[in-house]
Amino acid sequence: MNHAIISCLHANLPAVEAVLNDIDRQGIKTITCLGDLVGYGPQPNEVVELIRKRGIATCQGCWDEDIIDGLNACECSYPSQLAERRGHLAHQWTDDQLTDENKSFLANLPTSLRRDRLLFVHGSPNSQHEYLLPDMDAFAALERVETAGADILFCGHTHQPYVRELRGGSIHVRLQNADHDSGQREELTLPMRKIVNAGSVGEPRHGTTNATYVIHNDATDEVEIKEVAYDVGRTCQAIVEAGLPKVFAWRLSHGFEFAEQAEDASHVCER
Amino acid sequence: MIERWALVSGLLGDLETYDLIQRDLKKTRGVTSLFVLGDLVGPERNCDALLDRLKNPHRGDLKPDCIYGWWEEQLLAERGFRGERKADALRLSQGEDAVNALLNTVNPSHLNWLASLQFGFIELDCALIHGSSSDVGDNLTSETSPLILLDRLTRLNVNRLFTARSTKQFHLELTGGGINSQVKDLNGKREQQQEVPKRSVIGIGAGVHYTLYDVGSDKTHFLTAGSKTNPKRKGFA
Numbered sequence: 039m040n041h042a043i044i045s046c047l048h049a050n051l052p053a054v055e056a057v058l059n060d061i062d063r064q065g066i067k068t069i070t071c072l073g074d075l076v077g078y079g080p081q082p083n084e085v086v087e088l089i090r091k092r093g094i095a096t097c098q099g100c101w102d103e104d105i106i107d108g109l110n111a112c113e114c115s116y117p118s119q120l121a122e123r124r125g126h127l128a129h130q131w132t133d134d135q136l137t138d139e140n141k142s143f144l145a146n147l148p149t150s151l152r153r154d155r156l157l158f159v160h161g162s163p164n165s166q167h168e169y170l171l172p173d174m175d176a177f178a179a180l181e182r183v184e185t186a187g188a189d190i191l192f193c194g195h196t197h198q199p200y201v202r203e204l205r206g207g208s209i210h211v212r213l214q215n216a217d218h219d220s221g222q223r224e225e226l227t228l229p230m231r232k233i234v235n236a237g238s239v240g241e242p243r244h245g246t247t248n249a250t251y252v253i254h255n256d257a258t259d260e261v262e263i264k265e266v267a268y269d270v271g272r273t274c275q276a277i278v279e280a281g282l283p284k285v286f287a288w289r290l291s292h293g294f295e296f297a298e299q300a301e302d303a304s305h306v307c308e309r
Numbered sequence: 310m311i312e313r314w315a316l317v318s319g320l321l322g323d324l325e326t327y328d329l330i331q332r333d334l335k336k337t338r339g340v341t342s343l344f345v346l347g348d349l350v351g352p353e354r355n356c357d358a359l360l361d362r363l364k365n366p367h368r369g370d371l372k373p374d375c376i377y378g379w380w381e382e383q384l385l386a387e388r389g390f391r392g393e394r395k396a397d398a399l400r401l402s403q404g405e406d407a408v409n410a411l412l413n414t415v416n417p418s419h420l421n422w423l424a425s426l427q428f429g430f431i432e433l434d435c436a437l438i439h440g441s442s443s444d445v446g447d448n449l450t451s452e453t454s455p456l457i458l459l460d461r462l463t464r465l466n467v468n469r470l471f472t473a474r475s476t477k478q479f480h481l482e483l484t485g486g487g488i489n490s491q492v493k494d495l496n497g498k499r500e501q502q503q504e505v506p507k508r509s510v511i512g513i514g515a516g517v518h519y520t521l522y523d524v525g526s527d528k529t530h531f532l533t534a535g536s537k538t539n540p541k542r543k544g545f546a
């Protein structure tokens with residue numbers, strides 16, 4: 039059966055509507071959302087209410103967490119100080135706009151969802167703020183999936199969709215204990231695991247302005263990355279009208295974050 | 310100078326054991342540094358005398374470089390040095406009595422010094438930490454999945470991780486292996502082959518069980534203070 043995974047909606051209503059239409063058109067009934075319903079975009083209440091109305095299973099994103107807990111994330115969430123300042127502005131604006139009811143919905147979202155061998159998280163099983171980038175150390179990537187006891191890990195947060203298959207892995211070790219002198223050798227065969235990043239519906243950074251999401255077939259394990267065009271101009275105009283930093287509109291109309299890549303993707307927020 | 314490190318942990322306030330180790334080290338050739346990787350304090354006995362000795366070494370003592378461990382973390386948290394957090398891990402695993410016992414073993418005059426201790430040392434290409442960079446309570450043993458051990462090494466980007474939390478003595482070397490990774494995104498597919506880096510995790514033991522490490526030759530010697538073991542025989546190349 040096909041099911042759809044969406045992430046990083048970021049208060050961009052036209053993008054969310056376009057993606058949900060695309061999913062509905064294919065007759066897909068199960069949708070899972072990996073969080074970041076709000077932040078950057080101009081329609082936080084509308085997006086939260088649409089997800090609530092549709093009853094879409096959702097886990098909590100980094101923005102959803104921060105709106106509730108306050109901005110206590112370490113700077114690792116932001117690739118630069120400039121980005122951090124803009125992030126704070128957007129945070130303040132979103133905090134002012136969101137209704138108490140919608141805040142309480144975000145506050146009560148689980149940090150992960152599990153269905154059999156599928157695990158759904160926002161950043162990584164360790165933290166909503168950890169980036170699992172497509173080229174991160176392959177063993178570290180596998181460790182995230184393995185330690186969480188999943189076969190396939192669905193995540194978002196990077197705003198770049200990808201499917202990563204980790205296979206044919208092995209680790210050879212030599213062990214010396216206090217009790218015996220000679221090194222004892224062992225070979226561990228690592229299981230095949232997948233990481234699927236759903237990209238971003240409302241704030242894509244993969245190079246085009248299209249919203250992205252993924253479809254997974256749980257019988258064949260096939261994953262398809264989908265791109266959906268939507269009315270970017272409408273959202274950009276709403277961003278400007280709301281008085282949010284214009285760079286958010288610029289970024290949406292270009293589809294990437296200008297010179298703002300996370301510097302240390304392996305950094306784990308230890309707050 | 311050829312470096313030889315002595316690595317000690319889990320003294321839990323036991324000055325006699327520390328004294329035994331210091332005496333051992335005096336008889337051992339070429340020890341250049343003494344690292345005490347946490348758990349200086351514990352709930353079982355008064356720790357003040359040991360803390361005094363660590364802070365003010367006797368003449369002839371090898372000067373100890375200390376970091377904090379799991380027990381210090383519990384103590385400092387309960388004493389308000391960790392923000393909102395209290396000794397939750399201890400309370401959960403051993404109950405309220407254990408928390409109170411711990412509070413009673415350390416004179417509050419030592420708290421500021423304990424709070425000034427670092428989480429770990431990076432020396433050359435080695436990390437010296439009580440647990441791991443993931444957590445001070447990370448319990449790494451020789452039975453821990455090598456995938457997790459490799460992850461802990463990767464997080465720190467070091468070739469050797471010295472850990473103490475498990476109280477076990479072991480030297481686990483990653484000697485080979487690899488993994489294939491295929492990434493598919495909107496630009497297409499790419500394959501990548503990655504090899505297991507030659508790295509190790511060393512459990513240094515606790516209490517009378519301590520470890521000598523020869524930096525130049527990458528040899529570990531697992532020792533027991535007070536016993537007549539020749540470090541050469543226990544060498545691990």
Ligand SMILES: [Zn+2]
Binds near residue numbers: 047048197
């Ligand atoms: Zn996001």
Ligand SMILES: [Zn+2]
Binds near residue numbers: 074099100101160196
């Ligand atoms: Zn995020």
